[in-house]
Amino acid sequence: xxxxxxxxxxxxxxxxxxxxxxxxxxxxxxxxxxxxxxxxxxxxxxxxxxxxxxxxxxxxxxxxxxxxxxxxxxxxxxxxxxxxxxxxxxxxxxxxxxxxxxxxxxxxxxxxxxxxxxxxxxxxxxxxxxxxxxxxxxxxxxxxxxxxxxxxxxxxxxxxxxxxxxxxxxxxxxxxxxxxxxxxxxxxxxxxxxxxxxxxxxxxxxxxxxxxxxxxxxxxxxxxxxxxxxxxxxxxxxxxxxxxxxxxxxxxxxxxxxxxxxxxxxxxxxxxxxxxxxxxxxxxxxxxxxxxxxxxxxxxxxxxxxxxx
Amino acid sequence: xxxxxxxxxxxxxxxxxxxxxxxxxxxxxxxxxxxxxxxxxxxxxxxxxxxxxxxxxxxxxxxxxxxxxxxxxxxxxxxxxxxxxxxxxxxxxxxxxxxxxxxxxxxxxxxxxxxxxxxxxxxxxxxxxxxxxxxxxxxxxxxxxxxxxxxxxxxxxxxxxxxxxxxxxxxxxxxxxxxxxxxxxxxxxxxxxxxxxxxxxxxxxxxxxxxxxxxxxxxxxxxxxxxxxxxxxxxxxxxxxxxxxxxxxxxxxxxxxxxxxxxxxxxxxxxxxxxxxxxxxxxxxxxxxxxxxxxxxxxxxxxxxxxxxxxxxxxxxxxxxxxxxxxxxxxxxxxxxxxxxxxxxxx
Ligand SMILES: Nc1ncnc2c1ncn2[C@@H]1O[C@H](COP(=O)(O)OP(=O)(O)O)[C@@H](O)[C@H]1O
Ligand SMILES: [Mg+2]
Numbered sequence: 161x162x163x164x165x166x167x168x169x170x171x172x173x174x175x176x177x178x179x180x181x182x183x184x185x186x187x188x189x190x191x192x193x194x195x196x197x198x199x200x201x202x203x204x205x206x207x208x209x210x211x212x213x214x215x216x217x218x219x220x221x222x223x224x225x226x227x228x229x230x231x232x233x234x235x236x237x238x239x240x241x242x243x244x245x246x247x248x249x250x251x252x253x254x255x256x257x258x259x260x261x262x263x264x265x266x267x268x269x270x271x272x273x274x275x276x277x278x279x280x281x282x283x284x285x286x287x288x289x290x291x292x293x294x295x296x297x298x299x300x301x302x303x304x305x306x307x308x309x310x311x312x313x314x315x316x317x318x319x320x321x322x323x324x325x326x327x328x329x330x331x332x333x334x335x336x337x338x339x340x341x342x343x344x345x346x347x348x349x350x351x352x353x354x355x356x357x358x359x360x361x362x363x364x365x366x367x368x369x370x371x372x373x374x375x376x377x378x379x380x381x382x383x384x385x386x387x388x389x390x391x392x393x394x395x396x397x398x399x400x401x402x403x404x405x406x407x408x409x410x411x412x413x414x415x416x417x418x419x420x421x422x423x424x425x426x427x428x429x430x431x432x433x434x435x436x437x438x439x440x441x442x443x444x445x446x447x448x449x450x451x452x453x454x455x456x457x458x459x460x461x462x463x464x465x466x467x468x469x
Numbered sequence: 470x471x472x473x474x475x476x477x478x479x480x481x482x483x484x485x486x487x488x489x490x491x492x493x494x495x496x497x498x499x500x501x502x503x504x505x506x507x508x509x510x511x512x513x514x515x516x517x518x519x520x521x522x523x524x525x526x527x528x529x530x531x532x533x534x535x536x537x538x539x540x541x542x543x544x545x546x547x548x549x550x551x552x553x554x555x556x557x558x559x560x561x562x563x564x565x566x567x568x569x570x571x572x573x574x575x576x577x578x579x580x581x582x583x584x585x586x587x588x589x590x591x592x593x594x595x596x597x598x599x600x601x602x603x604x605x606x607x608x609x610x611x612x613x614x615x616x617x618x619x620x621x622x623x624x625x626x627x628x629x630x631x632x633x634x635x636x637x638x639x640x641x642x643x644x645x646x647x648x649x650x651x652x653x654x655x656x657x658x659x660x661x662x663x664x665x666x667x668x669x670x671x672x673x674x675x676x677x678x679x680x681x682x683x684x685x686x687x688x689x690x691x692x693x694x695x696x697x698x699x700x701x702x703x704x705x706x707x708x709x710x711x712x713x714x715x716x717x718x719x720x721x722x723x724x725x726x727x728x729x730x731x732x733x734x735x736x737x738x739x740x741x742x743x744x745x746x747x748x749x750x751x752x753x754x755x756x757x758x759x760x761x762x763x764x765x766x767x768x769x770x771x772x773x774x775x776x777x778x779x780x781x782x783x784x785x786x787x788x789x790x791x792x793x794x795x796x797x798x799x800x801x802x803x804x805x806x807x808x809x810x811x812x813x814x815x816x
Contacts, residue, residue: 214660215659215660215816235662238660238661238662243660245653245656245657245660247653248652248653248654248656248657249652249654250652250654251485251489251654253488253489253492253493254488254489258484258488262481262484262485263661265477265478265480265481265482266478266481266658266662267661267662268662289492309661309662
């Protein structure tokens with residue numbers, strides 16, 4: 161049996177003097193899996209992947225990548241992984257092809273520059289200086305530099321942050337293509353829709369710890385329920401959580417700002433019951449909406465905060 | 470679809486460096502155009518002129534004609550006949566170095582703190598004595614020399630070459646490496662299987678290549694346009710310049726080894742270069758500084774480089790004669806490289 165792509169136990173990273181960026185983190189990523197680290201800004205995602213990438217030394221903990229360790233096998237490992245950093249400024253006045261060719265030359269074996277450029281759909285920009293590329297094109301070029309070494313394991317740190325919706329979708333297509341080829345991908349994001357769409361499994365990270373782990377569907381089912389009903393009462397008498405929780409079909413109640421969020425598996429029971437209860441108490445509605453539960457709701461349920469503020 | 474036999478990493482890194490260099494007009498300007506322009510400007514400003522005549526004013530009045538006639542006999546003097554007041558004003562403003570008041574004896578008015586004043590007085594007195602019938606006994610024969618090699622431009626050119634080697638090395642390595650670090654590209658490249666030595670070697674190779682262009686351009690220009698002599702061997706010149714380039718590449722790497730942003734490294738580079746530009750004899754001889762400072766000045770790499778270049782170019786020194794300078798430069802290069810590599814920060 162081959163070793164998992166990543167195995168990491170009790171990872172701690174402290175930045176002197178007093179920042180505890182990663183606080184005892186355990187992870188295991190299987191080969192061929194697309195694994196997401198989902199969490200708000202400052203959760204410790206970048207620090208975690210940079211330790212996994214062998215770019216930062218952990219304060220404590222044990223890291224094994226592709227069955228090897230950075231301390232002893234760094235040179236061999238570098239040739240087998242590809243990565244994009246959260247922010248890299250590639251040289252302004254090199255063309256797309258020159259950048260890819262330079263990175264290709266650094267690997268002992270890999271893919272041809274034209275093939276990689278086609279993979280990230282930058283053929284038309286092949287001879288353009290990188291300073292003339294849009295944000296999305298630059299990010300795809302960064303992914304191209306991660307692919308030239310034909311890596312077994314790929315790390316993408318916030319690949320779509322700051323991109324417009326169309327560029328994000330183009331990048332998702334690239335990642336979906338990589339998944340189809342059976343590559344192991346670890347990506348970090350603070351977009352729950354991205355994690356839900358791309359990742360086979362997700363670790364939700366907060367304050368340097370994994371607070372939930374599983375497939376997106378299982379996480380939602382376990383921590384939230386299928387549907388979420390959000391409503392904001394108008395001015396009038398208050399509502400107590402216990403009464404709402406007792407309504408038929410309601411599995412849980414959370415306060416969300418001015419209003420409430422009810423989680424339920426049976427929308428058809430919960431909504432009429434809620435309306436009847438509000439009516440009976442003479443409470444008017446300022447707003448009412450329902451949506452299918454998402455990882456955002458999981459994060460809310462676990463921390464009481466939103467992923468992005 | 471795995472493709473083997475990658476194109477050489479070092480070659481690609483060097484190519485990238487060269488492309489980035491010539492696609493950035495400002496770096497081309499500072500390394501090539503600026504030193505040439507400076508040589509032209511300073512060469513013209515300080516070009517050798519025929520010796521300038523000394524102005525002498527003769528105050529109008531009885532006997533003025535005779536005095537003036539005696540003084541115009543010498544081409545070193547430019548004689549003007551002036552009124553009393555005008556003569557005083559001309560002396561004060563420096564238009565004339567000496568005012569002669571005809572009489573018996575004639576009166577010579579000059580400012581003894583000005584060398585031209587004292588010179589004009591001596592020449593004028595000599596001419597007046599001769600005109601009055603003095604016979605010269607010894608009759609020394611003047612033999613003027615204008616030897617190439619002793620003019621200002623001959624002093625200046627090796628200094629500018631040294632300064633250029635210093636600044637292209639310090640900026641070309643120091644600034645560019647920190648800029649690469651600040652853009653997080655250094656970290657990105659360190660995350661590949663790249664041999665880290667190759668990355669640094671690419672900078673050294675590009676420096677050597679540009680030196681092979683800069684140096685002949687600057688020196689060739691000085692030789693052709695100003696007739697600056699090139700008396701020593703080209704090999705000795707190349708060795709001194711290459712060691713100088715290595716020393717300043719090492720110092721550039723050293724200032725870049727920890728700095729996180731380009732402001733910091735710019736400050737460091739200027740702090741290293743400015744004192745040397747003043748002390749190491751670029752524009753004027755470092756002999757002008759007090760004797761107490763001389764040992765420290767001799768220890769500066771730019772002094773060694775400039776002295777070595779001047780000795781080879783102007784005095785025709787052999788490699789053996791500039792061995793002390795070469796050793797100092799080699800030591801600076803080795804020391805700074807070794808230290809820089811120990812403390813270098815890749816992220
Ligand atoms: N070099 C550093 N020095 C000090 N603190 C840092 C450094 N890098 C990150 N941090 C801190 O560590 C925490 C985790 O940061 P990071 O791993 O970048 O989180 P994320 O990628 O999830 O946004 C944050 O509080 C951040 O401010
Ligand atoms: Mg991050």
